[in-house]
Amino acid sequence: MLRINGNRLCEKLFEMAKIGATTKGGVCRVALTEQDKLGRDLFIKWCLEIDCVVDIDQLGNIFARRLGRNNAAPAVMIGSHLDSQPTGGKYDGVLGVLAGLEVLHTLHDANIVTDVPLEIVSWTNEEGARFSPAMVASGVFAGEFSLDFAYNREDKVGTKLLDALVEIGYKGKSEVGNRKYKATFELHIEQGPILEAAKKSVGIVTGVQGIRWYNLLLNGKETHAGPSPMSFRKDPMLTLSRLLPRIFELTKIHGPDAKVTVGYINAFPGVRNTVPGYLDISVDMRHPCEEILFKMHQDLTAIVNVEKHIDQDVGHLELVWYSPPVMFDTGCIEAVKKATEKLAIPSMEIVSGAGHDAVYISKVAPTSMIFIPCTDGLSHNELEHAEKVDIINGTNVLLAAVLEMANDCDLEFRN
Amino acid sequence: MLRINGNRLCEKLFEMAKIGATTKGGVCRVALTEQDKLGRDLFIKWCLEIDCVVDIDQLGNIFARRLGRNNAAPAVMIGSHLDSQPTGGKYDGVLGVLAGLEVLHTLHDANIVTDVPLEIVSWTNEEGARFSPAMVASGVFAGEFSLDFAYNREDKVGTKLLDALVEIGYKGKSEVGNRKYKATFELHIEQGPILEAAKKSVGIVTGVQGIRWYNLLLNGKETHAGPSPMSFRKDPMLTLSRLLPRIFELTKIHGPDAKVTVGYINAFPGVRNTVPGYLDISVDMRHPCEEILFKMHQDLTAIVNVEKHIDQDVGHLELVWYSPPVMFDTGCIEAVKKATEKLAIPSMEIVSGAGHDAVYISKVAPTSMIFIPCTDGLSHNELEHAEKVDIINGTNVLLAAVLEMANDCDLEFRN
DSSP states (O other): OOOOOHHHHHHHHHHHHTTTBOTTSOBOOOTTSHHHHHHHHHHHHHHHHTTOEEEEBTTOOEEEEEOOSOTTSOEEEEEEOOOOOTTBOSSTTHHHHHHHHHHHHHHHHTTOOOSSOEEEEEOTTOSOSSSSSTTHHHHHHTTSSOHHHHHTOBOTTOOBHHHHHHHTTOOOSBOTTOOOEEEEEEEEEOSSSHHHHHTOSEEEEEEEOEEEEEEEEEEOOOEETTTSOGGGOOOHHHHHHHHHHHHHHHHHHTOTTOEEEOOOEEEESOOTTEEOSEEEEEEEEEESSHHHHHHHHHHHHHHHHHHHHHOTTSEEEEEEEEEOOEEOOHHHHHHHHHHHHHHTOOEEEEEESSOOHHHHHTTTSOEEEEEEOOGGGOOSSTTOOOOHHHHHHHHHHHHHHHHHHHSSSOGGGOO | OOOOOHHHHHHHHHHHHTTTBOTTSOBOOOTTSHHHHHHHHHHHHHHHHTTOEEEEBTTOOEEEEEOOSOTTSOEEEEEEOOOOOTTBOSSTTHHHHHHHHHHHHHHHHTTOOOSSOEEEEEOTTOSOSSSSSTTHHHHHHTTSSOHHHHHTOBOTTOOBHHHHHHHTTOOOSBOTTOOOEEEEEEEEEOOSSHHHHHTOSEEEEEEEOEEEEEEEEEEOOOEETTTSOGGGOOOHHHHHHHHHHHHHHHHHHTOTTOEEEOOOEEEESOOTTEEOSEEEEEEEEEESSHHHHHHHHHHHHHHHHHHHHHOTTSEEEEEEEEEOOEEOOHHHHHHHHHHHHHHTOOEEEEEESSOOHHHHHTTTSOEEEEEEOOGGGOOSSTTOOOOHHHHHHHHHHHHHHHHHHHSSSOGGGOO
16 A cells, blocks of 8 residues: 655655744744745745646745646645744644645655646645734635735734735735635644544544634723722622633533633733723634534523623623634545545544634535644644654545545555 | 811812813822922922921921920821822822811911920822832831832832932931821821712721732643633633632621722733633732631632642632731720711711821821712722812811810810
8 A cells, every 4th residue: 555755754844844943843934924935945846846836826825736637627635834823833734735745745756647636735824823814815715805805914013915925925926716626635733632632643524613702891890999898899800700600611511512711801900909990801612513502602692691681781792703613525524534444543533623724725625634643732832743653644644535536446546 | 166267278179289280180299200399399388388397307208397385295197198199189198188287277377276286297109109119108107118118119210219209309307207196197088989878978987907919820721722622621710710709709708898809810821712821810808807807818718729629730829918907096086086976077987998198107106097988989080079068077077186186175176
């Protein structure tokens, strides 16, 4: 059976990690910086070495194409991103791109030609660390945002994404989104603890959980902590003391896949001896099932409404973002599953907790993802780590799944 | 019966409020600024007009002395402060100083000489808005801090208190704390809602509640809000959801005089889609009774310890400041009470929720305070307001109480 070259893949991973390397062993290769340009240059050099045809679109997305037998047919695509968080790790994104490269390299060495062409894609600005929102370029590709919207994103010092793109010489000519795919795959570290805890080398990603983001404002009356008896106060912390247990209780009510995160509780004025005038609280709720996530939304609203019945002016719950759950393509999921079975790799089905370029791409092409464990679930961190055995297993599964979708039969996959 | 001149007092209050007047009707006369100097100059001018002898000590505390029959005897003192918060009101502090002036003015006009001398004191930097801690000068006077400690307090731009004092020309020669008092009184706005709600014109202040300040640190593990199931998380917000109701419950357990304030809950990193790595929480507990406040302390410790039994690394409760309850002098309290009765002014006993110069002075001299209501309990605010009728009532009570303590009998007080 055909296998990828794990040493070659890891060498390339570490070679790429030198670009923007941090002292703590991580990577700072933020989108559209000089480091990003160097990473792109290296990636393209490697693609050209295995005879890929490289194209760059108007958003700097890089497409490296390996021709097949029928080049008019939609390609099978492997995509992820080369940009990193400011204090990111060596695997997030770049693994998916270089695993794609290794898959094509393996086919190149074995002189295997697929029925349909293959493409590796590196998407611009997946992290959103410099230009918000995240995944903006795959979003434009999928028709979620306009090209103008993306071009006008600004970083902290007011530089527009378009200008940064031109600056590093990566504004290409191809129209964004003018490519059709038969299937697309993204290999990524899990960025969570599930696979590691379950001792599975590969996660067959069936979808991405839905997300609801809320701003919860709780009103109070700013009062000196000394003179006012409790009965005279309007204290939003007291309201919070009733709400917080009920909000977390939602994770018990709605089962083990329900997640609730309160990231901050900002008190104003936020001084020790003053009852806050108001609290600004974030609530992040997630669930893989749209109906259950909606029920959680109803319950959260009801919890706040109970307080409103006591005090009309208690505050306000506002839904600020909703990303519905994504179910990946059953054909692509099946191809991944079949690959793990063929290769006898310990695997399990898993739902992605985080967003990925694959979420947007899944709107315009059959898509699924492959996860591998990362140590302690650590990601967006310079200490991010993935084991070589899992990198190899995940990339072999990617190879097999790609071949499954790129050929009418899987004859070439046999040794 | 002898009465103060309310119009004259209010004219002086408004004249003083012109120095550092803000557009919203408040005052910005921060300690040891040019505005503070102008306020001090005006106050001294007024004291000299009624033949007081003015002395300034090494911390800029101003002592205006009206001679009595026995000038070797300890004086009766009326003290407060002329400095304000950056966005302060027209009454906080200055009322106590100018009410003292009005009391002496009234005696001056009536040619009344008391057995012991009288003094008005304006204490330097009561607010602590520029130089922390608050009440530092009365603190040095009472032996709570050293003179060097006070001199070396720095403002935000690194200016030392000593240099600011010299700069405005108010570093006097008298040793700080070398004066003895028979009795001292401080008239102040309540800075709380109790008198207004009870429709009382004067509060007979029996003491100052004790204060315990805590830092509560709750540990978590920084985790992406997406991938980690709830059962994998170490979420300090979840710990908080158990602790917060129990902390506020202490006010129910320990009765209507118990106060608990949580001024801030700072989450780190404090972003929407990350389980916080830790929370930094302030807890302010107050009670007029030392034993009950200690019981509250024990209960709070026990509440945190319950969590420690579940997780040794749950966090840490640290007492960062303790100010024991103060019981004012029964003789001084009695003098105030007798005055309200003689004058038939609606009054009630009250415990001060905030700190005042009188707290430190009470350590070295028989002391009590007189409160008057302020609208909506509002203070440290440009909209701070006190009604003229209450100002007059409070100052008449001050006059009567001072005379009660300054004479062997109260013959002169009769009309």
